[in-house]
Amino acid sequence: MNIFAAIRVALTALRVNALRSALAMLGVIIGVSAVIVMVSVTEGASKAIEEQIASFGANLLIIRPGSSAFGGRRGGAGTATFMNDADVAAIGNEIDGITAVSGEMSGNTTFVAEGVNWSTRIQGVHSEYFETRDWFPSSGRSFYPEEVNSGARVILIGQTLARELFGASDPVGQIVRVGTTPMEIIGVMSAKGESSWGQDQDDVALAPITTVRDRILGYDLGVRDPVFTIYAEIDASANADLVTADIEDLMRIRRNIQPGADDDFSVNNLGEFIRARNETESQLGVLLAAAAGISLLVGGIGIMNIMLVSTTERTREIGLRLAVGAKRADIRNQFLIESVVLCFTGGLAGLLIGIGGAAYIESLDQFPIEIQPSVALIAIGASAFVGIFFGFYPAHRASRLDPIEALRFE
């Protein structure tokens, strides 16, 4: 008997017992749909996290003074000094595997344009800042290295600031008074949205660090050309740990830290954060796989149970089929195919219900979902496997029946 005839026989048998077939499938349907909903929701959540991290800059090193030296702080107050432009240049010139580096200092000030005023943060940065944060103007341009060197009075504003000061009209080319300094708006930054801790990342202005230092904030920090923070972007092909270590060595030399003494600065690698995230994700993946395995196991046991009932109930039918020339393999294949068709149909129904459920959860908002085709394939493949695995024993048992006893079965 060929496979198509066998499938036809199996389908007929399942149709004859439609209600029982549907009930037998239920376990697999619930298992597969639950798995798909769960996976879609977690995939969606992890994608959202990924996007937030990407908005911060994925290959970013953040270098700050002082923060890791609280425990072993020596010398007088104020000796945990700020870094400066020379440190930024040194990192850029002497460290391999850095694609962009920028200092940053910031403070609050008042912006006035067209009679409207708005108070918010201004960041003074070097020209490579945009690459380090992977954040660029959506209109206009960013500033050139020469504009940083000369302390040009040019400024880029975030989307929120643009809206507050100019409403719907185009701010590029307009003049804004920053504190007391009139500056030309050369671009509007692309929207970044809220940070994961709820801060509006678009309520900000960016200007050359020299201009901000000299004309706007005017801090006296006891250091020439100070910067609060240095951002360095690591080349994607470089070893982040190695680059971090190189920067630490360089900074210890530049800051005259004796061997054995603690650092009075910190180099933080966002990659570590991402690694931690990946670890969490893979643990979540293991949990999900376990949940999927258990639900398919339960579904499979349901299938096995139904197939055992079915083969027992149809003992006479099996006897008849054997009497009219069915070989053992024909009987085994018939019940195996029935169980695979049950599981496969259940898996398909579960897939549709799962996708529907995931779409419903998405429509509730708040929950971004992500349906991956591979998940659907795995769910279907796994349900077919369950059909074969749990269908084999009942099918094998049926195929070993003695035709005489089977025909006599009451």
Add this chain to the structure above:
Amino acid sequence: MTASLIHCRDLTRVYKMGENEVHALRGVSVDIRRGEYVAIMGPSGSGKSTFMNMIGALDRPTSGTLEIDGERLEAMKPDELAAFRGKRVGFVFQQFNLLPRTPALENAALPLVYSGISAAERKRRAETRLRQVGLGERMDHHPSQLSGGQQQRVAIARALVNDPAILLADEPTGALDSQTSEEILQIFGQLNRDGMTIILVTHEQEVAEHAKRQIVFRDGEIVEDRT
């Protein structure tokens, strides 16, 4: 033409029931020629069912030789026996044994499914046989929509669909009233006149009268063989 269709010598069949051995057949030797109409008779436990299972290739002898239609059955493996049954033997049972909720046509075509016949050919042959037993108008009826006699006719069409060498009927009228039984026996009579070899197991003398030869079993042996 004296060559036997069924040729058996010293057939024995021993069942092991725990410690005990049950001798269901104790050395049966018989020849049945092509075209014969034989009734197998005897009380229950006489060995007639065991003998029928044997010549239906459902069971193998413990010892002895069994040759049917030129093939030796005693050494065949289960799947070889299945193939033999599918080609050479047509069964008719007391309880009809039709597949429920399945049309008469599909029921009649069932044996062909296992001998690799195409769907169109299966349909054609099953239709021919259903018409032969007078059910040409009810091919799409399910067993539950048919009377007992009609169900048994579907079963006869199913037994004939493979053009078997032997038609084996085990108490074919046992579940039918006397008038319907008569109709079924007439079908057997006609089939035999057309050349079909029929072996009919029954315990009813008046049913056995329809056959041309009667073989009586008692205690695992043939005690009477009259024509």
